[in-house]
Amino acid sequence: MLYLIDASVFIFRAWHSIPDTLTDPSGRPVNAVYGFGRFLGELLERVRPEHIGVAFDARPSGSYRNRLYPAYKANRKPTPEALKRQFALCRELCEALGVATFISSGYEADDIIGTLAMRLRTSDKPVVIVTRDKDLSQLIRPGDHYWDYISGQRFGYEDIAGRFGVLPERMACFLAVTGDAVDNIPGVPGVGRKTASTLFHHFESLMHLYQDLERVLRLKLRNATFVATQLRDHRETALLARQLTAIACDVPLRTALPDLERRCPDLAALDVFYDTVGFGRLLRLQAERLSA
Template sequence: MCLRIPRVLYLVDASVFIFRAWFSVPVEFADRDGNPVNAVHGFARFLGDLLEREAPAHVAVAFDESLETSYRNEIYPAYKANREPAPAELKCQFGLCRELVRALGVVEFGSSRYEADDIIGTLTLRARAEGMPVTIASRDKDLTQLVGSQDTYWDAVADVR
């Protein structure tokens, strides 16, 4: 008898880990032109650890592209209106993080209309329709509402599932 290991789709909420790296990795990390890459460095370490430790067969990374153009702003103009915009030094690192993900051969998603949460929700529903369990890597507790009985919510920072 052969045991069949279920395929699991790992979904990563990139912004959470990029922001965390921005605040926790020293700004001394810079490229050859002197531009800070501390968030890229921290995110690369996180993603590399995830890929090595978990060895997922299926993984996708969801990025927030623009909170200002989200469909939620059309419904409720005050949506996240009090949130400070990301500093320019951090904004440019999001693009580098996306390049890193693509260079690693990992699928990445982003949208000017939908947030990473929406993308993760859509991918979770599609995986569920295929009978594939999902592991959501994030610190955003809002994403726990997506977790079904076969799924896992993983706070990868605290390493709590």
């Protein structure tokens, strides 16, 4: 199996859950690095993956989505400088642990994961996406797994609709209609998750929905006339949102399956790294077990 990790989920979780009183010898916070390192080391010990990659976000404002819609993610507070530094340290830690990392100035981590999944699935490698971001569920195909590592839940292709309300292939359309407040993506006003789930139970895509909008009136749907009217009146908004919610699977990455082979940890580099950030024996022992 090929394990693809959405780094931001675990770095932000560590940043918010571990006190920033955990600092390096210079007094700078390393709480996010420590939490991420614990997570990654535990995962490596647990599954011993042959192939693995970690995707990082660059500057959110640099995504192609911001060119399509400048307000994309504009509701988010700027990343603190102390956390930006820790993101860089997390990438350094991955490399020392023998795990390939990926980042792009024009695309997001989701797009990198989508590209790797699409490209390397042709090598008959089932994909495990390690995240808790619902957007990434749209990438799951038969044989793949969506792993919410934090809750300990894994979902196969056949489980996604029960978990998120819609088949993986229809998730981007589902989000285009409901909108996504987390990413500041507008949807169709008055159309919530339950209604959207019903719509995309009957329609394969947003394109199919707009090609036969009158069919909405014949569905067993509460306020069907209102829903059809809202969809018609906010068509351009929904079509724009569909461009924002779709994960791009054509990031120009130069990589092949061998590039994602897990390497043996570089214990010397890790010792220098852990000395720099002021970590003790716990993570060092974990790295030694991984190299055994």
